[in-house]
Every structure is written in structure tokens, then in C-alpha cells.
Amino acid sequence: MERKFEIKDLITAGIFTALYFAVTFAVACIGFIPIVMVFMPLIGPIFTGIPLMLYFSKIKHFGMITITSVIIAILMFITGHPYPIFIFCIGAGLLTELVLKAGDYQSIRSCVLGSSTFSLWMLGMVIAFFFGFRESYLNSLVDGYGQEYVDKMSEYTPTWVFFTMIAMCIVGGLIGGLLGAKVLKKHFRKAGIV
């Protein structure tokens, strides 16, 4: 196996990031319903875990996940998320990189673990509801969505919810990773793709 970073890897990164982003976007669309929004970090990774596992199985070099996380951060920023998304995305990307590296980009167990650490970037999407961003964000929602919606949202998101969301990300990522591993085993190994 060659160890050099190639253009091929960049193309793989681009394509799988597109797939990952599309699935994330589709799931995020149902996240506008207030109660679903709270469980978003749990639901999201379960679905996105499936393409993510296929992507992990294609990774052979250090750096691809980091590129994916940077691209997702830029896309998320352009679509109007606050700047902490960069910290979360790139942090989660680097963490996942290390996890995958520990498994030498081969072991399924580290891939599943990587799926859960990579899901942590989703915290960057919901950070606006917590800590210093909370007041101004909720205020900006008032005239867009109405007081009723905002009241519901703030009722569902006290500060402790943020810490459960971390747990939700990890658990959701694990479930998604296991699901992805199952799908890979069922469909892709037989076809000789993985």
C-alpha cells in the first residue's frame, strides 16, 4: 500500500464530503421542529454514520478527515452558522484523525469509534442555543419565527442539555457506525468494493 497523499485522495474526500453533507442536510431539515431539534445530535449521526463508514473504509492517508471537516466548517459558515463551528468541526476532525490513525486506518472498531468522535462537530450547529450566544440568538429568532417558537425552543434548551447533547453525539455516532459497519458487511464486502 502506498503511503503518499495523492490527488485521488482529494477527489475521494470531495465526493464523500458531498454525500455526507447531503445526508446531513436532509436530516437537518426535519430539525426545525423544536422537539426534534433537541434530539438532532442523536438522530443525525445515526443516519450519517452509514456513508461515513464507507468513507472511512476508503481512507488510507493522514489528513483526509481534517480536509472533510474544514470543508464542512466552511459550508456551514456560509449557510449562516456562527463562527464557533470552525472550532468544533476542525477539533472533531483532528480527534477522528487520531482515532483512525490508532487503528492504522484498517480496524473496524476504530472506524466505529471515529464515527462517534466525528459526530461531535454537530455540537457546533447547536452551540448558538447555549452559553454566551444564547440571548442574542434567541432574540434574533423572535421576529423571524415568532415568540411562540422561541419560547418552545428556550424551554427545551437549558444549559444542562448541552452536556447531554455531547453524550447524544457519541451514542448516536456509535449506533450510526455500527449500522454502517453492518451495511458495509451486508452489501459492499460481497461486491468487493471495500
Add this chain to the structure above:
Amino acid sequence: MELGLSSTSDNSVQKLDPRTKLCLLIAISLIMVGGKTVGVEYILRVICAAIPFVLLLTVRHIKSALIYVMLLGLSVFCEGSVIPNISGAPNLILMILCGIISRFVPGYMMGWYTVRSTSVSEFMTAMDRMRVPYFITIPFSVMFRYFPTLGEEYRSIHDAMKMREIGQSVKNPFIYIEYVLVPIMMSTVRIADELSAASLTKGLCAGGKRTHICQISIKFYDWLLMLGSLVMIVLFFVF
């Protein structure tokens, strides 16, 4: 190919630089998603909503421009005069729907315009001039090229499922997702391989400086629009 970084550059007169488009895109999505609907920001919102419409007209996408205006008008109308008159669950649903449309559709249309009116070569060249490293630009251009293909693949899979009379009968959402996602993933792997073969043929791996024949330069109205979007962003953060 319906949309996607078009392979041929159109020869309309008002050709903007990709960097200008990016500037406008960032300004529009920042203001439309996060902005309030009162005072100065209301004016900014109106301007931002109008920009994609005008730009779509300049590249003669009259149909999509009209659909865009109708969608936006409908949601603004609903927000203004329908929502205050109803209450309860319909109010909440309509509110969320209109909120999504009036916030995300302008940014989405601007993105659609950007992707539609910029060729891969122009995009790469502009990014090169901005000194963006190649390990960001290549995945990005591949990505934008791939999004429309993804839609096409999804439609074909949907058709194939219909032909075999599966789809409506699948009640379990996990099974449905498996039926849709697995073929898409299969074709994704295939397309990735084909694209890297194509890039090998084009000598992308050869190293050395990339050359191009497309003409991109920042002209007067590019400066004007960039300055305009900068002013809008500054106003947006001040107020």
C-alpha cells in the same frame, strides 16, 4: 446536466468574477439567516433578497428567477397577513415553513447561481489567485460537481424502485433508507474512481503550475459589488 459547475462558460456581458460571487454569497447568507426583520436590517434583507433575482436574470434563468420571486413573495405574504390570524399547530407549522423559505432560499439561490455560472476552470483559477491551497480547492470543485449528480442518481433510484413496485410498500424507514442509500453509495464509489481516472488523464497529478485559458479579472463592477457586500456585512454587525 441541469446544474453544476458548468463545463462551458457562458458569454453573457455581465460576467462576474468568482470571488465577487463568493463575497455576495457570504453576505447574503449571513444577513438572510441571522438578520432581524426590523429597521436597517429589513432594508438589508430586501437588498439581499433582490440580488439573486437580478443575477439569475442576467444569466437568463428567467424561469428559476420567477419561481424564486413567487416562493419568496408567498412566504412573506404568509408571514405578514396569514400567520397573525391563525393560531395553534397550523400557525407553528406555517411559521416554521415560511421562516425556512425566507431565510434559506435566497442563500440557496445565490449558491445555485454561483455554481451554475462558474466553470470549474474559473473557480480553480480564482481560488488559485486567492492563494487557497489546492487540497481545499480540489475537493470543493469535485463536491460542487457531484451535488447535481447526486440528485440525478436519487431520481433514477426512485424510478427503479417504482418500476419494481417497492417504495410505497416500505413502511420501515430504516429499510427505506437502506434501499436508497446503498445504491447511492455504490455509485458514489464508482464515480470517485472514474473521476480520479479522469483527473489522471488530465494530468492533475503531474505537479507543476496549473495553466488556464479562461479570462478572469476583477473589473469595476466587481469592486463595486464586493464593496457593497462588505458594507452590508459591516452594517449588519453594527446594528
